[in-house]
Amino acid sequence: MRSDVIIETRDLARYYVLGGEVIKAVDGVSLKVYRGEYLSIVGPSGAGKTTLFNLIGGLDRPTRGKVIIDEVDISELDAYELAWLRCRKIGYIFQTFNLIPTLTALENVALPTIFAGVPRDEGMRKAEMLLKSVGLGDRLNHKPSELSAGQQQRVAIARAIVNDPDIILADEPTGNLDFQTGREIIKLLKELNRKRGVTVIAATHDLKMIEVSDRVVFMRDGRIERIERMGV
């Protein structure tokens, strides 16, 4: 029996101490994310969106509070299990794409399958299929530097879903893209959300990117200001 809540944070906090001053990057965030929903997190620069994502993805340890993914408190996971979580359960998409510059689009997409222990030809086949599905079938052997920003983000999206994760964490996926390209990327994310049932959490500070969301979380100074449900 799987619960409807895929991610829950309880009084989650992450403080930094910088020159004697305490910076409350995330400060008491309690949030439930439902399986299959598209959640946008909106907030100005410095609101704590990236920090929250790092905590949810198990890249960073909270100062206080818990992250529960599929009913498991991730603070109880060891390094292996955390890596497994990042590899198979969560797909990351970054503002700066973060493709490996020396690898081709195909190799970039196949990279997470290596850590997942998928046989090489199977990983490559899947990567090719996904690149085709995001419209890059004719760019398989291009390096990131030979692709446009929008194309690079498509590669990153293909890479994020290659291990069939349940969750996609997209940290300002359109931050480095022009409006039109950004819209296409959001459309693609929404499509994945609808067709594959992937839970998408996307951070943005662009209000034009939130209309596809089921709910929108407004963040400021490390706290949730309010949560709005979008009309259907």
Add this chain to the structure above:
Amino acid sequence: MGEKRITFRLSDAFRLGYDNVRRRFNRAFLNVAAIALGIAFFSTLSLTDAILRFNSPKESGLVIEGYQYGLVLVSFVVCAVSITNSMLIAVYERCREIGTMKCLGALDQHVLKLFLAESIILALLGGVLGFGTGFLALVLVCIFMGFRALSIPPSTLLLLLGKVTLLSLALSMLATIYPAYKAAKLDPVEALRYEV
């Protein structure tokens, strides 16, 4: 949640390492050259030693002096330091890349494995290049000096090649272990914030 397996096959480590060496050849070449230089020096000396032993009469008193091997040792230290230095720079350059890999499920030990695989590739390239250069240098010297028909038993050559390979592996891996460890220990959050 089923079996939680995370792996990084040796074949994948070498393939990714090889890709990196090939596609960032300028940096890799400096390391290969450093290894090759030290190894060439060592090879020339060892070959000369072998030639003297097999071709000149005992009483001629021509031998390689101990201090010359001391010089080889010094050259190895210089090589190692330069490789370590260049690898450390590479770790900073590839900071984001390493952070990304960790985000995608790589463990610390996998990053270590990748860097060590690269260092083995560099060592083999440097070793072969160094041995070839050393050998060629000696042949040229012999021709120039008018020596002819000098022989070295193939078994001695083979033994030397083996020695050279082991030496360059040891040299390269010793020089890479610290940078590789630093790369493995990079905090992914910091690594991803780092602007290159």
